[in-house]
Amino acid sequence: MQEKKVFTYKDSGVDVKAGEQLVDSIKDMIKETHNVSVLSNIGGFGGLFRPDFGGMKDPVLVSSVDGVGTKLIVAFTKGVYDTVGQCLVNHCVNDIAVCGAEPLFFLDYFSTGRLDQNVAKDVIKGFTVACRENGCALIGGETAEMPDIYKDGEFDLAGTIVGVVDRDSIYDGTKVQEGDVLIGFESTGLHTNGYSLARKVLLSHYSVNDYVDVLGTNVGSALLAVHKSYLPIIRELKKIDGVHAFSHITGGGIVGNTKRVVPKGLRIDIDWDSWKRPALFKLIQELGNVPEEDAREALNLGIGLIVIVKKESVDSIKNWADNNNEPIHVIGTIKTA
Numbered sequence: 001m002q003e004k005k006v007f008t009y010k011d012s013g014v015d016v017k018a019g020e021q022l023v024d025s026i027k028d029m030i031k032e033t034h035n036v037s038v039l040s041n042i043g044g045f046g047g048l049f050r051p052d053f054g055g056m057k058d059p060v061l062v063s064s065v066d067g068v069g070t071k072l073i074v075a076f077t078k079g080v081y082d083t084v085g086q087c088l089v090n091h092c093v094n095d096i097a098v099c100g101a102e103p104l105f106f107l108d109y110f111s112t113g114r115l116d117q118n119v120a121k122d123v124i125k126g127f128t129v130a131c132r133e134n135g136c137a138l139i140g141g142e143t144a145e146m147p148d149i150y151k152d153g154e155f156d157l158a159g160t161i162v163g164v165v166d167r168d169s170i171y172d173g174t175k176v177q178e179g180d181v182l183i184g185f186e187s188t189g190l191h192t193n194g195y196s197l198a199r200k201v202l203l204s205h206y207s208v209n210d211y212v213d214v215l216g217t218n219v220g221s222a223l224l225a226v227h228k229s230y231l232p233i234i235r236e237l238k239k240i241d242g243v244h245a246f247s248h249i250t251g252g253g254i255v256g257n258t259k260r261v262v263p264k265g266l267r268i269d270i271d272w273d274s275w276k277r278p279a280l281f282k283l284i285q286e287l288g289n290v291p292e293e294d295a296r297e298a299l300n301l302g303i304g305l306i307v308i309v310k311k312e313s314v315d316s317i318k319n320w321a322d323n324n325n326e327p328i329h330v331i332g333t334i335k336t337a
Helices: 016-031 071-078 082-097 117-134 195-202 219-223 231-237 253-261 279-288 292-298 311-323
Strands: 059-066 102-112 137-145 155-166 181-186 243-248 266-270 303-309 328-336
Touching (some): 016 117, 071 219, 082 117, 195 279, 231 303, 243 253, 253 266, 253 303, 311 328
Antiparallel strands (some): 181 303, 181 328, 243 303
């Protein structure tokens, strides 16, 4: 009689012990993001967070979830993994910061075909770096091995941020009015959007390690530049009278995102020549013969945050930016539709 083959969970492609070892190896660096509000340790069924809303009149929780898209493919090819972790946290933080919120805690999801502990640890290290920089706690996450879904060496990321804002301090665009001015703060590159287009164009001409003079670095490093956190800037600008709204420029471009905070009956008028586009965006457009409309829709074109302010407050924003070495550009106005 033929002996039946024994199939273990590990034979199927899932290594439970490797997952447990990963959790043990990251506990200390995750704990560095914790504060007195965190009541749980990594490894439990849920993250426990006890917020202190004592100084707030009417606290409102604000949440957002996102990923980093096909920027991951550049990370796979380049073999650099910690920066995408930072990008994910910063992207999520920006999305709630433009609502006026302060981040409280972050949760991550890391899924892969076969768990490489070194790669996963690098990614999570990136989470912890950005969480510390933004003052939020990494209180939990999920690491999933799913063989046959991902190719060897590939993984996907998602993250959820939860923050809080006093109801009277919410920025939702309701104060935006005709005559307001749009001030753009520069991005650090593509951030986390437009990578399907960027990869299609750039990687058909170069490898990730090719140095390009106009970029001043290799292609992979230019594409993996960390998505900037605008939280420190937003915190300061909220103190300036006349700031009516903020827009985080992600997928959909400058107009697509900014119109989210522009009331009906008004429109955005952008002067597309009011700032110099960084070399990376010019290279993508030139090599790929990318139509201007597509570029505006898919890419941030060098502007990562827009502040909508009343005309009388523009000089105050300029003075703050000059004193803090933050390049800004007056890029448009709000007009009647």
